[in-house]
Amino acid sequence: MTQPAIWLGTSLKMYFSYAQTLAWCRAVAQIARQHPAVRDGRVGLFVLPAFPALPAVKALFADTPVRVGAQNIAPAASGAWTGEVSASMVQELGGTLAEIGHAERRRHFAENDAQISAKVALALQSHLTPVLCIGEAQQDTPDAAAEACAIQLRRALAEAQSLHGSLLLAYEPQWAIGAPQPAPEGHIRAVCRALRQQPLPPGITLQVIYGGSAGPGLLSRLEESVDGLFLGRFAHDPAALAQIVDEADALLARESV
Numbered sequence: 001m002t003q004p005a006i007w008l009g010t011s012l013k014m015y016f017s018y019a020q021t022l023a024w025c026r027a028v029a030q031i032a033r034q035h036p037a038v039r040d041g042r043v044g045l046f047v048l049p050a051f052p053a054l055p056a057v058k059a060l061f062a063d064t065p066v067r068v069g070a071q072n073i074a075p076a077a078s079g080a081w082t083g084e085v086s087a088s089m090v091q092e093l094g095g096t097l098a099e100i101g102h103a104e105r106r107r108h109f110a111e112n113d114a115q116i117s118a119k120v121a122l123a124l125q126s127h128l129t130p131v132l133c134i135g136e137a138q139q140d141t142p143d144a145a146a147e148a149c150a151i152q153l154r155r156a157l158a159e160a161q162s163l164h165g166s167l168l169l170a171y172e173p174q175w176a177i178g179a180p181q182p183a184p185e186g187h188i189r190a191v192c193r194a195l196r197q198q199p200l201p202p203g204i205t206l207q208v209i210y211g212g213s214a215g216p217g218l219l220s221r222l223e224e225s226v227d228g229l230f231l232g233r234f235a236h237d238p239a240a241l242a243q244i245v246d247e248a249d250a251l252l253a254r255e256s257v
């Protein structure tokens, strides 16, 4: 299946109640139905709600191309893992993506490279697209950031050497998450360029999206240096997301001239 040229993903984290989640998804489904670039698959929208909302959210997007997925999966296939949710259950519920290794999970739950690598492998084995989050902890030069991210990527793919699938690599500098504004454009461009050149296992394809206080206006400035955005707070207003979809559309129209 051909991948969208531009991805616009949103993790709802733990911001919304169940009712707010459904209301937001209804508004986004309406945007998806109305927008030709979403309908024809050039712009791929995905939404990662909290686990309990997954089936209802999947149903709300049933007549749209919007993909849904989980914000996390367990580091094991099944068994005595109290409180965890397996990749296979996410897949069973109609999810097609699994976010892995977000900075908040690394920080609050001490997720380590070995767990992240296991989760990437489990996601691929369950035919889920990993949305693998990487990013340097402190603001530094683009070269130093790219080096730190390359190490995180290599470690995350350790168990995926013989696996197949597509990977969405979310470059999220930790210092730019939850901030007033995203990382500087030159920094994002340089790191994403370096990430696109990283060696990969032969069965893995990669697209690179940027996250960290991303909002309206950023994609137009980054142009083709990224394959999309991973949104948080600044997509909470569905009108803002609609604006970003328009930007993606305009960018693709420009590229095809």
Ligand SMILES: O=C(CO)COP(=O)(O)O
Pocket: 011, 102, 172, 176, 177, 178, 179, 211, 212, 213, 214, 230, 231, 232, 233, 234
């Ligand atoms: O972490 C993010 C997406 O997963 C980004 O969140 P914010 O855009 O709210 O900083």
